[in-house]
Amino acid sequence: MATRPYTHSLERLRMAGLRPTRQRLALVRLLFERGDRHVTAEQLHAEALANGTRISLATIYNSLHQFTSAGLLREVVVDPARRYFDTNVSVHHHFFHEDDGVLHDIPGDRITLAGLPDAPGGTEIDRVDVVVRLRSARG
Amino acid sequence: MATRPYTHSLERLRMAGLRPTRQRLALVRLLFERGDRHVTAEQLHAEALANGTRISLATIYNSLHQFTSAGLLREVVVDPARRYFDTNVSVHHHFFHEDDGVLHDIPGDRITLAGLPDAPGGTEIDRVDVVVRLRSARG
């Protein structure tokens, strides 16, 4: 059965307390209508433009951060040069292909972490990230 | 028993195939004579200057990368804004305190990872990083 993408995206923004502007709607559609995605600001900007959406890079950055604060996205730190945003906000981990910068999800229940030390005094664990770094196999 | 820091640092550079220049020797001493450390380029630069070593930030960056290529250091990716270098190159993981940017080691044998998926076809696992992100405990 077909979903109603426009309404769905609109409601997603409303639920997040964000005004459904033309730009935000376009981004929400790009981000969430194609399953789990990992994007950088530049990638998303290029996609939006290719898609016919006039939007500035500044607005992309603003929106990615607003979406992240609202819990619609989460950031993945794997590369000191770029910020990746992940449409999957459930507990999970990542493969990161260092040669081409591509990220893939590893389901959260796939990996078991045992022996995790307690958080040091005065702190609490925000989250635990596992990154499996890949290289192209040698010849 | 006292070690011989100067000779030790000198040999460390020689073994890495790097000419023991005044700057590199100073950095090796700062990095390796105080146990395991996690530094950024700016931090190390400030330390070197405070220490009386005249050295440019460009040389700090060059040296950190040369040391990393030589296996003396490894990079830790936890913050998209900064590159951290770790003097502990054995298998281990990290606590990262998000509020103040401080890193602490978790011994490699402390955490057990089970169920790690195989590397996708054509790739091989370079390494697996576990980052435990901490926040100050709320009141």
Next chain:
DNA sequence: GTGTTTGCAAAGTGTTTGCAATTTA
């Protein structure tokens, strides 16, 4: 002496910000 290393200053990359114009409700 020859090749390596350094350091400056300039350039580069990705991200953030100030503010006037535009848009939403």
Next chain:
DNA sequence: TAAATTGCAAACACTTTGCAAACAC
């Protein structure tokens, strides 16, 4: 129309690079 949002251009933080002078061997 009041408040939120956008987009430009400038500013920013950090890192890298080109090249002449200094240094190691």
